Amino acid sequence: MKHFFMKKYIFAGIFLLILFTFGIANFIHQFEATSKTFQKYQKVTNQEDVRKLIKKVEGTVNDELLGKISFIETYGYIQKVMGKDEVDNFTYGKDKNGFLNYASFYKEDDPKLMEYAKQIRRLKESVEKNGTKTLFINPPGKYVPNISVYDKGFPVNDINQVQDEFLLYLNNNGVETLDLRKPILESGLPYEKLFYKTDHHWTIEAAFLGFSAMVADMESRYGVSLDPSKFYRNLSNYNTYFYPKSMLGSIGRNSGINYSGLDDFTLITPKFETDLIWEAIDLNGDKKRKEGSFEEAIVQLNLLSSTKIYSVSRYDTYIETINPWDKITNKKNKDGPKILCIRDSYFSPTLSFLAPLCSEIHMIWPLATASNVDIEKYLEENSFDYVFIELYPHNIKEEAFTFFKSEVKK
């Protein structure tokens, strides 16, 4: 009988060892974070406060778990060994080429799409009396039919239909649009160079193509001469720094490197001289400012050298990717166009490349959860040559359309 139980005795010993040693080590590791959470929420006056405190403490315990990354990698390894293409209850799906996309079983049509288009129309009407041009820019989503290949029936979220419908509504409302899907996808660059496997963003190379397409469109649509010799759109006038297998994107962080792999990252900076000022207000309301060349003002070089792959995204290299408000001033082109772009993180590198062709680029992130900018007020207080609205297709949702919700009083 003793022989029968020996294996259980051994495991019980291991179990106790893990419980206590990991428990103690984890407690020490989490002590500071958990104490801070407790202090922040300890004022309880009703049962809701108590529930909130418990929930927050438990959340901190889960988020700050000792060795969490190792556990996520273990999970990812098991998923990979099992050949799983879905991640986290089909939140994401991996295609046949290893690219992670958003998945979605069922999505109700957004009944407010037409209303969003009307809101942009109202914005356009409110600024056109000042001669300001308005343009909606539609970047490509990562899922591309016939390129992103999944098993038949896999519930990948094909956002292209939403984009098509929204562009139609905008055109019906007299709003001009620039659909970047075609110029990007037909640029000649292979799909693997246009999108990251582990992140929802397009690559910096694709962002540069987006910039080129924008300039070409502005010249054609508005008759302006931004870059007549195509100097700024010529990649040979830029430095390209290649960082192989150095980036773990937002989607990849959910499943770990073992499952999703790492992406290559390319940094593109101008070879030509630049003199820029970048200002921003972050989510905490703190002001930031950097001045100098493109590398000094725009590029967050510290992020490139960071080894914190799980918490730092290389994509943040360009103007920290996203703040509630940013502004780039080009000291070398004071007569250049003045642009406001209501945008998301997709356009951070694109607008960075556009900066040398402009005098000022103001940026507002409508989805900011704090330090929000009142867009209507901002338009009243400032005048622009162009107002661009750019939303990554999965951001075409109510939370992004915080402006001109009612008809403009004429």
Place this chain on the structure above:
Amino acid sequence: MLFSSIVFLFYFLPVVILVYYVLSFSRLTQNIWLFIASIFFYAWGEPVYVLLMISSILLNSLLGLLIDKNRSDTKKSKRLLIVACFVNLGILFMFKYLNFVVENVNQMVQSDLLSTTTLLLPIGISFFTFQALSYVFDVYKGKTKVEKNPFYVGLYISFFPQLIAGPIIQYNDVADQIRNRKGSYQKFSVGACRFVTGLGKKMLLANNFAVMADNIFNWSTIGQQSYPVPAMLAWLGVIAYTLQIFFDFSAYSDMAIGLGLMFGFKFEENFNYPYISRSITEFWRRWHISLSTWFRDYVYFPLGGSRVKSKDKMVRNLLIVWLLTGIWHGANWTFIFWGMWNFIFILAERFLNYHENNSHKILMHIYTMTVVMFGWVAFRATDLYQTGRYFLNMFGLNGNGFYSELAIVFLKENALWLILGVILSTPIARRINLLLAKRKMSVVGNIYNIAYPVAMTGLFIICVSYLARGTYNPFIYFNF
């Protein structure tokens, strides 16, 4: 607090185990410690309703004392028992069934005659109420001595391993263990292995089946015009739910039994491979054994059981038990339907002498699983209308077609879990374990003895990895 959570595994459990064994010099202090830990465990999830549970403990402790004191006065002791039933069931009714009754009355009279309450359902109220009643009944019947120490009554009612989702322990079964249990490393070891096995069943099997079942059942409520659920997908949903409910619930029972053993308590088994049953009668001897035992001992037998002169009375007794079984599971017509569904087949098996007249084991098994699975559709559906729509979906009678590419995707993504789920629904693992145990000093036996702790350690680490990652982790019996 969930067993499958970081807070429980690496904060609560190590502290409780450590202090418990440090207090080994005194059974009283050990029991008080377990009681305090159990109250804290419950308060973590129900910071306000913990007071309700403490009140229940005090009340039932007092009633037990009063019943015992007035034992010689049968009328008085009976009245006290009635008071106990009234108060315990009244509290249960108020939190769990009042709104259901009010909504149905209002529907019947076509007006808002009565107002609903905003009371939330306290976690585990059905379980601890039944345990409290068990204590009072056992004292009344003289099956056990009254417990004069309210902490011990409190420990029985609130003991954290089985507080929230069972098994429902009858006081008689655990009374002696509260005072006289003997802990040992052997018991602890068996408990630890049982706990981690349950954790694995929950994190790896039940949760993956839940992804399929929850999604498919939710889609069936959207409407076939918006999102048709083809028959193949509907059947996959039923199979997934059949496996989910078994592995989720039996996993919790495994963890509860394992935790009990760690502290020297031996709880009865709550599941005995129900999906190998060949009749519905047999199914209910293997499924949620503690609940069916409770109803048998405290409802069926007092009514006379099947040893009544009149067959009508026997049918009445069965009807009452199955009606109550359905109602116990939740305040919804679907649960009542499910209770009656089981009643019909149990009655039919009895009257048709099912076992005597049938010998084809495979057909009997197919019949049983078909009835069980159809019952689970009602059990899982949000209402009777959805139950009906789901049945139509299963047979392609809802304009939903048969073939589903998404079902193929689900099968491919979950092939390993589904295969394991079907295999582990049978006692094959137990038989292999016993076979290997008999081999003693053989090479295979030795390899198994080395592989077992390695595999269990790996399983535990994998479970913690899934927890750390924050995977889908529902607990379906929390609604009961």
